[in-house]
Amino acid sequence: AQRVTQPEKLLSVFKGAPVELKCNYSYSGSPELFWYVQYSRQRLQLLLRHISRESIKGFTADLNKGETSFHLKKPFAQEEDSAMYYCALSPLTGTASKLTFGTGTRLQVTL
Amino acid sequence: NAGVMQNPRHLVRRRGQEARLRCSPMKGHSHVYWYRQLPEEGLKFMVYLQKENIIDESGMPKERFSAEFPKEGPSILRIQQVVRGDSAAYFCASSPGGRTEAFFGQGTRLTVV
Numbered sequence: 001a002q003r004v005t006q007p008e009k010l011l012s013v014f015k016g017a018p019v020e021l022k023c024n025y026s027y028s029g030s031p032e033l034f035w036y037v038q039y040s041r042q043r044l045q046l047l048l049r050h051i052s053r054e055s056i057k058g059f060t061a062d063l064n065k066g067e068t069s070f071h072l073k074k075p076f077a078q079e080e081d082s083a084m085y086y087c088a089l090s091p092l093t094g095t096a097s098k099l100t101f102g103t104g105t106r107l108q109v110t111l
Numbered sequence: 112n113a114g115v116m117q118n119p120r121h122l123v124r125r126r127g128q129e130a131r132l133r134c135s136p137m138k139g140h141s142h143v144y145w146y147r148q149l150p151e152e153g154l155k156f157m158v159y160l161q162k163e164n165i166i167d168e169s170g171m172p173k174e175r176f177s178a179e180f181p182k183e184g185p186s187i188l189r190i191q192q193v194v195r196g197d198s199a200a201y202f203c204a205s206s207p208g209g210r211t212e213a214f215f216g217q218g219t220r221l222t223v224v
């Protein structure tokens with residue numbers, strides 16, 4: 001069975017400080033990993049996926065198969081980064097959008 | 112493109128009533144997914160549909176829950192004889208194809224009293 005763990009419910013950082021949102025997964029096959037973000041009163045939206053290896057809004061995430069992790073990082077937090085962040089997994093084969101989500105981490109960026 | 116539209120946004124039902132949740136996918140999208148989020152939990156996959164077909168319902172409870180995506184009109188998630196444990200946020204997502212990014216609606220928050 002596949003599982004995604006986000007150990008922190010809340011992460012509070014100061015503006016300009018580095019951010020790392022943790023995500024660990026368990027899956028026996030080859031996974032595709034995603035980060036989704038939900039800003040206040042907005043819908044869930046895709047932030048980035050490991051396959052595309054992009055940096056979106058200054059965020060990056062590297063898939064570490066040895067540690068089964070996909071932590072989300074940003075060197076300098078901005079106020080507008082405050083949101084709920086969900087890590088998600090999908091089998092690499094089959095349907096991309098059948099996702100297994102973590103419980104989410106609320107990022108709070110303060111002045 | 113208005114995005115994935117879900118209605119109602121909030122729905123209150125008494126125990127034993129039926130709940131109908133609607134999802135209109137984005138224009139041009141023929142794949143629809145339903146997820147449920149219980150309090151303090153992540154979104155959990157329920158069902159994946161294409162027009163007139165259920166592709167994967169491995170996440171659907173065996174009883175009282177059903178979903179459809181007719182040729183015309185929105186996808187419907189139907190919960191019969193609701194119980195307090197059905198109280199949750201129900202999210203719909205749509206995509207143009209199975210292996211492409213899915214776009215989420217704003218969800219329907221169901222409260223069973």
